[in-house]
Amino acid sequence: MTRSLLFAIACLAAATWMPGAQAQQPSAGAKPPAAGYGQGAPPPEGAAPSEMVPWPVLLVTSVEVLRSTHGGGLDIVRARGVVTSSGWGAPHLVPITRGEPVDGILDLILQGVVPPSPAPLGPFVTFEALLPVATGHPYKGVRVRSSSNAITLKTIPGYTEGAIPKADCASCRGKYFVAKGATAPAGAAADSLVRETDLPWKLRIIRPTDGLPNYAFDPNRLTLVLSEDNRIVDAAWD
16 A cells, blocks of 8 residues: 555544545645544644655554444544654544455554654654544444554454563664574673564664665664674664
8 A cells, every 4th residue: 555545545534434435635724633642633743744744653552442322323443552753643543444344344554644754762652543433334343553563353342452562672772783593792791682583673774884775764664773793873763
């Protein structure tokens, strides 16, 4: 799925999802939504509209569907995940299901917008979005996807969750990088090592002799710059 398609359907998150509804672009001159934890959260501070790019979050951690029994009834999908920095904004759920699904599962992407610039290392940031689903929908479950995983809730209403990752690499700088299958430096303490097998993220390793054929931005990719003795001298989510 291309970024342009993701952007074209992202505005569906601002209104109640109706099966078979078509995406529409926001009107010219529309004001940014009011601040909030879910669909209405604003874009990253200081980001110009031309810089805002929708992107799936790093990881989905839980999916919940709440059911209202008043006023005709309404199901509300609540998805939580983590992102790589506080520069992310405008959390929203993007439906990729069209019409009635064969398996009865409503398929969504949890994403936000982020400026196209690297983010320094730090703890992961919790990210959350809500999506109302109109009464009478044909769904029996909900699947929410991120850039690296998916969580499926098979009962509506209901709740399910996955493990929250600990390997955020917030304290990686200055430590030795140990690639898969490699041996740690002799005498190095365990807490001075960063093992590739403990980093389940998309990695870009830049060694002293490596060139850079391109520097395309990816906020869910961890870049590690190594010294000649394999110490991590610089790192960022980019």
